[in-house]
Each structure stands twice: as structure tokens, then as C-alpha cells.
């Protein structure tokens with residue numbers, strides 16, 4: 231059985247790679263290394279760094295060549311631009327990668343008869359929802375660029391399923407955390423940032439009052455569901471959530487307890503964060519109420535569909551998950567040889 235994983239060197243893609251390899255599948259790994267790290271593909275018992283193909287999912291000839299020359303049965307499309315302010319600042323690139331990239335995969339999957347595609351989607355699609363916990367039925371479409379790219383990607387996946395009888399599961403991940411979250415980025419995802427600052431005994435700056443609550447999913451739990459959906463057919467959309475909410479301040483408290491540190495956080499105005507992406511340049515600038523809504527957004531996704539249909543359960547508690555992530559990130563930072 232041949233499985234193509236895109237975004238394999240990224241956070242979630244590298245975990246998917248390892249788990250599928252452990253199950254004995256033959257893997258074809260693709261990443262363009264716009265992000266991602268080759269080190270994410272080096273594990274104690276196997277080194278995938280020589281196996282990954284440096285390719286862009288938008289590369290029509292490249293993806294066609296790959297699919298023509300490998301009988302690919304399944305695809306995990308985990309390549310994508312995930313940072314919300316980055317998508318806002320670079321909308322053409324974000325739409326190109328997140329939408330056209332998937333369509334390139336879908337079109338070649340159609341031609342070469344791929345059995346199933348699993349697409350990385352997001353609970354950011356529920357940006358404007360007011361029903362909590364939020365099930366998979368969308369009643370309010372999103373506003374910002376990132377969730378719209380993922381929503382559009384889902385629509386094209388559905389179009390291919392309805393038109394050609396193909397099978398795609400779109401997994402709407404809540405905020406994912408675990409080892410391999412990229413803590414080297416200038417603006418790392420929040421959990422990796424907070425651990426990094428604590429590791430270096432620095433005061434983290436939160437661009438909010440830290441009270442906004444979101445739901446999370448530990449990466450191993452996510453992978454369990456990504457494996458469980460492999461053989462379902464048709465078009466499917468599935469929430470992937472631990473179904474519990476934590477505020478930034480609560481998570482910071484747990485991280486401090488685990489790391490045995492006590493460093494009060496500092497708080498700054500939300501627009502200072504978005505300013506770094508140039509969103510206040512130009513004639514029209516981002517509306518403050520949109521920004522406030524995004525920063526203070528509450529999220530809680532209903533995971534009962536995944537539980538009922540796929541007999542899946544999230545197993546890792548926030549404290550356990552954070553502990554594993556802290557251990558892995560501390561080892562990574564200690565081996566880096568330089569302070570970042």
C-alpha cells in the first residue's frame with residue numbers, strides 16, 4: 231500500500247509519517263520546505279530525511295510525475311499555510327497553496343485512481359459561529375483569508391467527490407499541539423512560543439488579556455482519527471477536537487507548573503502583533519472589530535460525529551500533552567547550539 235503525505239516535514243505531517251511507517255505502509259513524502267524541518271523526520275528508530283521529495287503541491291508536472299510513477303492508494307494532504315496573519319498578509323500565496331495545491335492533488339488523484347484523500351482543514355472555519363459546541367454544519371461563513379482558503383478547499387473536495395465519485399475526508403483540526411510545533415519561527419504558534427520563552431527564562435508577551443478560551447487537540451489523538459477515517463468513502467467533514475477549552479492564562483499556568491518556573495507573563499495590545507505583518511499599511515487596513523473578534527474568539531467544537539462514526543476518543547489530557555511537548559521542545563532547544 232502506497233501513501234503520499236504532503237507537508238511531511240511539518241509538525242503534523244511528520245507525526246503522520248512516523249505512525250504510518252510504524253504500520254508498515256510504503257510512504258512517498260513531499261515537502262517544499264517553505265516551513266518544516268528535516269530534523270522532524272529523524273526518529274530514534276528511522277531517519278526519513280533522505281526519503282523526502284522537495285516538491286511544491288502546486289507543481290503540476292511534478293505531482294503528475296509522482297502519481298504516474300507510483301501507484302498511490304491514499305493521500306494525506308497536510309501541506310498548507312496555516313498562520314492566520316500570514317495568510318492575511320499574503321493572500322494570493324495562501325489561496326494558491328491552500329486551494330490550488332489541493333485541486334492539483336485532486337485532479338491527479340482523479341486521473342490515477344487514488345482511493346482516498348485526507349485533507350487538513352481547520353476549526354478556524356467556524357470563525358463567525360455562535361453555536362457552542364459547534365458541530366460540522368456551518369451556519370455563518372468565515373470572514374478572514376485563512377479560513378476561507380480552507381473552506382474553499384473543502385468545496386472543491388466536495389465537488390470532486392460529487393462529480394467523480396471520489397472519496398475525501400476533510401478533518402477540521404482544532405488548535406493542535408505536541409512535539410515538532412515550529413518554535414523557531416519569528417512568530418511561533420502560541421503553545422510553542424510560551425514553552426520557548428519559559429525554557430529561556432524570558433517573560434512571554436501575550437497580545438491579549440490571555441482570557442480567551444479555545445479548544446485543542448493533542449497531535450497523537452489527531453493522528454488516531456486520521457488513521458480511522460482512511461477507509462470511509464464519499465465526502466466527509468469531521469471535527470477533530472479534544473472538546474475542552476483552555477485560556478492562554480490557564481495553559482501558561484500549567485506549563486509553568488510542569489517546568490517548575492514562575493515568570494509572570496506580560497500583556498500587549500492585539501494590534502501590535504498584527505502590525506508586524508504589515509496589515510496596517512495601505513489605504514484600507516484591517517478593521518479593529520474583526521481583529522478583536524479574532525483575538526477574543528471562543529472556540530469549542532463538538533466531536534460527537536467523530537466519536538460515533540469512527541469510534542474515536544481523544545485520550546491525552548492537556549497536562550499530559552503539554553508535558554510531552556515540553557520535554558520534546560526542551561531537548562530540541564538544548565541541541566540547537568544557539569539561543570533564539
Ligand SMILES: NC(=O)c1ccc[n+]([C@@H]2O[C@H](COP(=O)([O-])OP(=O)(O)OC[C@H]3O[C@@H](n4cnc5c(N)ncnc54)[C@H](O)[C@@H]3O)[C@@H](O)[C@H]2O)c1
Pocket residue numbers: 236237238239240241242243260261262263264265266267285286287288307308309310311312327331350351352353402403404405406407412
Ligand atoms: N497546527 C494547527 O494547529 C492546525 C490547525 C488546523 C489546521 N491545520 C492545518 O494542518 C496542516 C499542517 O499544519 P502544521 O501545523 O503541521 O503546519 P507546518 O507549517 O508545521 O507544516 C506544513 C508543512 O507544509 C509544507 N508546505 C507548505 N506549503 C507547501 C507547498 N506549497 N508544497 C509543499 N509543501 C508545502 C511546509 O514546508 C511545512 O513543512 C496545514 O494545512 C494547516 O493549515 C493546522
